[in-house]
Structure formats: C-alpha cells, structure tokens
Amino acid sequence: MNINCIKNSLLMVLFAFCITSCKKNNTQHFEAISETKNTVDVLSYVDPFIGTGFHGHTYPGPVMPHGMVQLSPDTKLNGWDASSGYHNDDTTIYGFSHTHLSGTGIGDMGDVLLLPFTGTSNEKPVATFSKKNEHAEVGVYSVKFDNYQVKAELAVTERVGMHKYTYSKDAKKRLLFDLGHTLQRTWSNSNIANEIEFVDNKTIRGLKQTTGWANDNKVYFYAEFSSPFQIETVNVDSINTDTSKKIYKATDIYSYLNFESLENESLFVKVGISYVDYDGAKKNLKSELPHWDFNRVQQNAKDVWEKELQRIAVTTNNEETLITFYTALYHSMIAPMIYQDTDGRYRGMDKAIHQAQEGQVNYTVYSLWDTFRALHPLMTIIDEPSAINWANNLLLKYEQGGLLPKWPLVSNYTGTMVGYPAVANIADALTKNLKGIDKELALKAVLTSASYNLDLLKPIKEPRKERLMTLHNKFINEGKHIPSDKIGASVTYGLENAYYDWCIAQIAKQNNNNELATAFEKRALNYKLYFDAETGFMRGKNEDGSWVTPFNPKYSNHENSDYVEGNAWQWTWFVPHDIDGFSRLFKNKEQYIAKLDSLFTTSSIIDGDNASGDITGLIGQYAHGNEPSHHISYLYTYAGQPWKTQELVDQILKEFYTTKPDGIIGNEDCGQMSAWYIMSAMGFYQVAPGDPTYVIGRPLFDTVTIPLTNNKAFTIITKKNSAENKYVQKVTLNGKELKDLFFTHNDIKAGGTLTIEMGNSPQK
Incomplete structure (x- = not known):
C-alpha cells in the first residue's frame, strides 16, 4: 500500500462541517454545512491489509x-x-x-x-x-x-x-x-x-x-x-x-x-x-x-468511502496512528451489511420475501455479542441514522422471525454466542433518546428473549433454534443460579444475562413501567450468585449450592467449561451495569483494587489442553484479543485510580494495534476490535451500553472533531499531548472544569468542546 503523507508535519484534518445522512437507493449521501474542506486525503491512511x-x-x-x-x-x-x-x-x-x-x-x-x-x-x-x-x-x-x-x-x-x-x-x-x-x-x-x-x-x-x-x-x-x-x-x-x-x-x-x-x-x-x-x-x-x-x-x-471516513476528523503528527485510526474506522463500517435488493425486496427471518417500507433498509451480519460493546455505541455518536435503522431492523427481525436474533447471518438464526445481546443495542439506542424506535415493541421483544417459553421456538425452522432460548433462561426465570453440573457456560451466561436484564430494566423505564423495571433490576443483581468471596472470583456453582472443584482461575476449556472463550480471571469483571455494587462484594476497596491489579500483573500462562484460541493480547490475564475484557481497563477510573486506566489504555492502544498485517491482536469481529480503538484513541469509552455515560481515558490525538447530524459538532482538544504525557491532569467541558472523568451522551449531542490537559505524572 502507498501512504502519501508529509512526514514530521502537523496534519490539519479539522472539519467545520456537519454530516446529514440519509438513505437513497440504499447508498449513504452527505450534505456539508460548511465550505471548509479536508486538507488531507483520509483514504491514503487506510490499509486493508491490516488485520x-x-x-x-x-x-x-x-x-x-x-x-x-x-x-x-x-x-x-x-x-x-x-x-x-x-x-x-x-x-x-x-x-x-x-x-x-x-x-x-x-x-x-x-x-x-x-x-x-x-x-x-x-x-x-x-x-x-x-x-x-x-x-x-x-x-x-x-x-x-x-x-x-x-x-x-x-x-x-x-x-x-x-x-x-x-x-x-x-x-x-x-x-x-x-x-x-x-x-x-x-x-x-x-x-x-x-x-x-x-x-x-x-x-x-x-x-x-x-x-x-x-x-x-x-x-x-x-x-x-x-x-x-x-x-x-x-x-x-x-x-x-x-x-x-x-x-x-x-x-x-x-x-x-x-x-x-x-x-x-x-x-x-x-x-x-x-x-x-x-x-x-x-x-x-x-x-x-x-x-x-x-x-x-x-x-x-x-x-x-471518503465521505464516510470524514465522520471523525483528527490531528496528530504521528502518521502510524493516523493509519491505524482510519483503517479501524474503515473496518468499523463494513458490517452490518445490506441484505436487500435495489427494488427493496429482501428475505426475512421467516424465509419469506418482503418489500421494504419507505426509508427502511434490511441488514444482516450483526455480530451482536461483540459489537454491542463499542461498535454500536460508536455509531450512535457518528452515524445516528444508521444506529436507529439497525435498532429498528433488529425489532423487525423479531416481528418476522419470532425472536430477537443473536447472530443473524443472511436470513438465518445462528444462535451463536451468549444470552440475548440484542437487548443491549436496543437499550443503548433508547436511553440515548434516538428517535423513531418503537419503545413498546422493544419492550415486548426483549421480554420474549429473557423468557423461557419453548413454544416460541416451534415456528422457527432452524436446526439450531434451541440456542436462541437456552436452559440458562429457565433457571434465571425461576430465581435460581445456573447450576454448573446441569449445563455448561453457567458463569458466563449468569453474568451476561444479569447485564442484559439490567438493559431490559432500562427499556421498561423508557416505557414508564416501574414495576417491570424493578423486577429486572433485581434480576440484574444475580451476578452476585456466582461470586466467591474467599477467592475473589466468579465461579461455577453446582445445583446443591457447592462450588465446583477443582478450581483454577487460569484454566480454559474452549466451549466446555463454565466460561465461554475465557477463564475466571477474564470473566470475573463482567458486571458493567453495577461496578460499585460489585466492588463492595470485596472486603474493602483496597482488596478490590488489589484484585484488579493482580489481573494485569499475574502470569499470562493459560492452563488447559483445550484452551480457547480467542485468549490473545495478554497483559497478565487480561485478554484484549477477546471482547469480555474490553471494559476492564476503565474500571480503575470508577475505583478512583484513573491513572492506572490511562497507563493501560496507552499500552493497549500502542502495543495491540499496529500498521502491520498482524496489527489486530484478535478476531476483528465485524468492527468491535476497531471500535474499541476508535473510541479509546479519541479519549473516552462507554463501559455499559444502556447507561449513556462515557469515561475519559487516554486520548492519542491533539484534536478530534465529530460532526453531528443536528448541525453541531463535538470537539476534543488535548493539550500538552505527547508520548510521555499520558496522564490526565484536568478536564473542562465548554470551559467548565469537570469534577470527575465522566460525561454524557447529551453532552456530545449538545455540541461544544471537551478540553483535556495532559501531564507526565499521575494526577491523584
């Protein structure tokens, strides 16, 4: 690939325009509100061989x-x-x-x-x-x-x-x-x-x-x-x-x-x-x-593609960072893929041929278990019309097929991966007040996914349909823990479904159904059933309530243990919806932080003859190459030690993403690995989709400008930014100093400027 760049110069890629996106003949079109032009060819920073x-x-x-x-x-x-x-x-x-x-x-x-x-x-x-x-x-x-x-x-x-x-x-x-x-x-x-x-x-x-x-x-x-x-x-x-x-x-x-x-x-x-x-x-x-x-x-x-890649403008004098960033943005815009002819006809989840309504586009290839974490949240910021379309498309698949999909591939329910992750996408869209999504239909759809009613599977003509509503749901609906001696992947399903149930509570609140919201908030606390205070890990539990033994937190058995594509070290931290509550399960805050420290400092050896190949990108037992770890480095900021988040995010951004063909440390997963990089490199991340709160990490760019669809723009300015200055010293939003390192989706939608001042020593 030829990269036509001017070395050692500050690359001014500032945009003072906003993108209005619409669908016409299923092709993205854009309307600029300013005559200001991009001074750099963003296409020259995309290398399709990366990954x-x-x-x-x-x-x-x-x-x-x-x-x-x-x-x-x-x-x-x-x-x-x-x-x-x-x-x-x-x-x-x-x-x-x-x-x-x-x-x-x-x-x-x-x-x-x-x-x-x-x-x-x-x-x-x-x-x-x-x-x-x-x-x-x-x-x-x-x-x-x-x-x-x-x-x-x-x-x-x-x-x-x-x-x-x-x-x-x-x-x-x-x-x-x-x-x-x-x-x-x-x-x-x-x-x-x-x-x-x-x-x-x-x-x-x-x-x-x-x-x-x-x-x-x-x-x-x-x-x-x-x-x-x-x-x-x-x-x-x-x-x-x-x-x-x-x-x-x-x-x-x-x-x-x-x-x-x-x-x-x-x-x-x-x-x-x-x-x-x-x-x-x-x-x-x-x-x-x-x-x-x-x-x-x-x-x-x-x-x-040039217009698509102009959804985010950045400045830096580091050319490799530009290549990594714009290639990541390119990879984030490949899936979901259009699954509809130019005349609007498409094959639905019921295998019948349907005609799309005006303004509707049907998609497929939703790698939901991966992409609910960062890809779809990213798109709610930079491509709101598509985020709305995808949420509605998932609901349409529910209406035509009978259940929300896990991993829809062409017109097939594959049932791949864990739980009911579509609810996270829908909850995030609704809590960010994206317009044009049927809240009542959304609540009906997500309640179906969380139920255990095998009659709902009967109309579905798929050999893997039992994966859409697994036995894990039965135990959850009965108010019990998922017994490890009765069914596999018990801990992973227990933790993930607790988060998805919290997402359902948020959707119930959007419908002003407080009774239902309270019930699912209670279910969302079921993660506590798997926590062993003595070891400090989430563990498998037998039907009689005893812990599964022997126990080795580094042990992995791909698809044949209590943990999906990981081990106890990696899965213990998946409580994004109740971080404070989870931390209080430890004896004290110091013990919680010490446990988190040990995740990143313990040996990276993975035990087990059939260990999951997805466990890659290791820092200690943290595995950036697979999605369950993606939020963990940001937990330090919630715990009051943000400098550790900044150190880790800096390391991950620079070591696990490069401009070489092996420059993605694990499966790209339809844009999720790239979306983590995009958001983190801009300087923030959303730990719990469904909670429209962003946590500030370690920005790589001197400036970031995101044109919004409401004729506004959100700009991030990083002062004193350098490789050595990786610690946040001070943050202001539209001139007002923030008391902590959090801001909201509404802050982005309102437009304005987030200014982050960096330094070479931790700000404690």
Whole structure:
C-alpha cells in the first residue's frame, strides 16, 4: 500500500462541517454545512491489509460501506484462520469470490468464484503470487500472478462485483467459473444446490445454495462479460459433461471458459448478486452498474468511502496512528451489511420475501455479542441514522422471525454466542433518546428473549433454534443460579444475562413501567450468585449450592467449561451495569483494587489442553484479543485510580494495534476490535451500553472533531499531548472544569468542546 503523507508535519484534518445522512437507493449521501474542506486525503491512511495476519481474519478486497458484495481473493479454504477466506501468510489464490465475513471467528460464504488463468492444463487452476505484486487500498485490489500470465483487478458497487483481467497478449486466455467453491467446506459448509444457465455467449446466471454456519443460504447471481466466451468444460459433481446444454443443476458445478476473440484489451466481468431471486440479481446489476467503466467504479467507491471516513476528523503528527485510526474506522463500517435488493425486496427471518417500507433498509451480519460493546455505541455518536435503522431492523427481525436474533447471518438464526445481546443495542439506542424506535415493541421483544417459553421456538425452522432460548433462561426465570453440573457456560451466561436484564430494566423505564423495571433490576443483581468471596472470583456453582472443584482461575476449556472463550480471571469483571455494587462484594476497596491489579500483573500462562484460541493480547490475564475484557481497563477510573486506566489504555492502544498485517491482536469481529480503538484513541469509552455515560481515558490525538447530524459538532482538544504525557491532569467541558472523568451522551449531542490537559505524572 502507498501512504502519501508529509512526514514530521502537523496534519490539519479539522472539519467545520456537519454530516446529514440519509438513505437513497440504499447508498449513504452527505450534505456539508460548511465550505471548509479536508486538507488531507483520509483514504491514503487506510490499509486493508491490516488485520489479515495473525488471527485478525479481515480481507483486503474492495467493499462499499455496509456493502452486500465483498469481492476478495480466497487464499485459505479451511480452518479458523480461513474465516474470511484470506490470510496474509498465503501465496496461493483459489479465485475471487463475492461474499465474505470481516473478522469473524467462524467462516462461511465465499460465493461465486472466478479465477483467470492461462495455459492448456486441464487440472483445476490455483494461482500463485508474490506479496510485492499484490496491492490493496480503499475500493481497489490488484494482483499479478506468478504462474499465470494475468493481472487481476477488482472493484465493487454495493451489490455488484466488477473484475478486470489483463492477460498476456500471446497467452491462452481462460477463466474458471466455480459455483461449487465454498469456504470451510471440510469444517462446516457444504453445497445443497448449484444451478448455472449459459444465457448467451456473454451472460451467465445461476444459484448457489449452501448449508453451513448459515443453515440455508441462497445466493443468486447474474454475470455479464465484455467479450464473448466459449465453453470448454462443464464439470458436474466431479464429472466433465456435455457442454451443449444451457442449464445445469447439481450440488457442485464449475466451468472453464476461454476467450479466443480477446486480443489486446482486458476482459471485464460484472457479477450482480441477490439473496431474493434471479431477477433481483439482474436488476441489481443493471441498476448499479449499467456501464463498463472500471475506473469509474473504483473512483465512486473512493468518493463514498471518503465521505464516510470524514465522520471523525483528527490531528496528530504521528502518521502510524493516523493509519491505524482510519483503517479501524474503515473496518468499523463494513458490517452490518445490506441484505436487500435495489427494488427493496429482501428475505426475512421467516424465509419469506418482503418489500421494504419507505426509508427502511434490511441488514444482516450483526455480530451482536461483540459489537454491542463499542461498535454500536460508536455509531450512535457518528452515524445516528444508521444506529436507529439497525435498532429498528433488529425489532423487525423479531416481528418476522419470532425472536430477537443473536447472530443473524443472511436470513438465518445462528444462535451463536451468549444470552440475548440484542437487548443491549436496543437499550443503548433508547436511553440515548434516538428517535423513531418503537419503545413498546422493544419492550415486548426483549421480554420474549429473557423468557423461557419453548413454544416460541416451534415456528422457527432452524436446526439450531434451541440456542436462541437456552436452559440458562429457565433457571434465571425461576430465581435460581445456573447450576454448573446441569449445563455448561453457567458463569458466563449468569453474568451476561444479569447485564442484559439490567438493559431490559432500562427499556421498561423508557416505557414508564416501574414495576417491570424493578423486577429486572433485581434480576440484574444475580451476578452476585456466582461470586466467591474467599477467592475473589466468579465461579461455577453446582445445583446443591457447592462450588465446583477443582478450581483454577487460569484454566480454559474452549466451549466446555463454565466460561465461554475465557477463564475466571477474564470473566470475573463482567458486571458493567453495577461496578460499585460489585466492588463492595470485596472486603474493602483496597482488596478490590488489589484484585484488579493482580489481573494485569499475574502470569499470562493459560492452563488447559483445550484452551480457547480467542485468549490473545495478554497483559497478565487480561485478554484484549477477546471482547469480555474490553471494559476492564476503565474500571480503575470508577475505583478512583484513573491513572492506572490511562497507563493501560496507552499500552493497549500502542502495543495491540499496529500498521502491520498482524496489527489486530484478535478476531476483528465485524468492527468491535476497531471500535474499541476508535473510541479509546479519541479519549473516552462507554463501559455499559444502556447507561449513556462515557469515561475519559487516554486520548492519542491533539484534536478530534465529530460532526453531528443536528448541525453541531463535538470537539476534543488535548493539550500538552505527547508520548510521555499520558496522564490526565484536568478536564473542562465548554470551559467548565469537570469534577470527575465522566460525561454524557447529551453532552456530545449538545455540541461544544471537551478540553483535556495532559501531564507526565499521575494526577491523584
């Protein structure tokens, strides 16, 4: 990637404008209220290769903000580090497919794969490449193969992928068109049906249907070629068959095409997709990409992304920090993804085809257990219209499917992860007074999630539907602790659901239902049932009330213990809604702080032969690579020792986020890892979504300006900011000194200036 920056100069990226965001043809549009222009090309600070190494699980190919098409190379097909289909260590490419997940810990998709190749071999082609011949930036991906005489370039609209293949003049110009290709085939994903129709010698359409993490995923496509093709081979379920037919149906189909009439010009291919039907794929292509101007497509993507990335403006003389920040902002705007055709049709959670209402956009890929913590709170600040849309979309999924989703993937309930995290998103939106969300419907939906009524699962046609309402709910509804000897993950579910119940209490208050609010506030205190005062840890408890033994707080058994993706050290601190109450479970404040200190200073050894691979980014037993730890460094400020928060946040920002491919310390998780960085680098964090309070940490930037949708802006000015000056000395809000290091969402909405003065010694 080329970073065009002026070194050792103060980069003035101040904006004096506000963004008004609306949806028109499902594309973000912006209206500036000032003629002031950005003096720096923010796009030059985005490196799509960040996160493609280690276990970041991102991909480098082009995508529009929240786009339905994610066109990227597939270099790895199976295993955890193939979750996005790409890993930076690889030097082979199986082809370019049109759908991918960004930073997840489970893989799926990889639909409709194309690979240009040359030569006469009839073996299924795999391209090799050198990293020096690979390039990615916003809206652009290109690679030159080593073993084939081809340069491939990729571009996208929201629902269409565009390919440009430049073959060597004298080479035999061929193309693999592969419907059978899937990611994670040997792990979880398999084909149900492939359908391909050769409409004419420039057009192919078809259907790819798979079962995997998404139990039933239908992807329709419509492909147009700039040059006529000849069909060399059609391989149907591993057998080469007659090439004279127009339509083929099987479970696994791929074809070789050649382009004899193609001479000096490049081959262009446009592939529109739809999750609705054949006509939807064709309409999406015709409406979004009626031309063949490849450069125009790339430039349009850049223009849209530039406006999106201007939602936050920062100044600093540290270029690497700018790259990390704007790449994080880019990653935070990939999911949720649009799941709706240009004509407004979409497949709902009930599997039926629906028509979107005016102003409505349907989305999918909500990694809720991850993103409720920072991604969605971030968007309530910088993109309020989308935050409202997503809250309403979750409620729509409840209405159509019968339950709020945990991790909706296309039109499927996957039931992945813990509890009922959608309530946190909804509670946060309502307590921040975001307009246009049905409070009564919200309360009805969240109460359903917190219930234990298996009859509600009967209409849902999903093999994993029992994950939507687990046995943990039964014990909670009976007022009991979750017994470790009866059901797994008891501590994690006990702690998380206590927080979600607190979120429900906030939603009940929004509905002026004080009786219900009181009942769920009581349920929210159930976290105390798992606290062992003798050891100072949250522990598993048997049905008879005895503690589970033996007990080792460093022990992890992935998905087979009392703790999900972690251990007692990491999970003990998940009480974001009642920090003071939790601290009082210790003998005194000093004991609580000493326990918190020991989290960060104890050995980082994780015990257990099947320890979770998600436990990464360790400081002591604190694990920044996984979401349950993300709020913990800010607990010191609540405990009256904010300098420890500032030291830790400074360390995490600088050591666990870098500009290298391995620069994300754990799974990116659809923007959550990046959102933590964005908020923390700006200088604040929200510990408990549902409580619209922000705690000040350690800002990295000299200035931050956030244009708001109410024609105002919120600015953060950090004085005496330097690597050495990492301690907050004084904070003022609009000229008035704050007595503590907290402010509210209303303070942001009102606009104004937060001024933070830094120093090189702790302010105690």
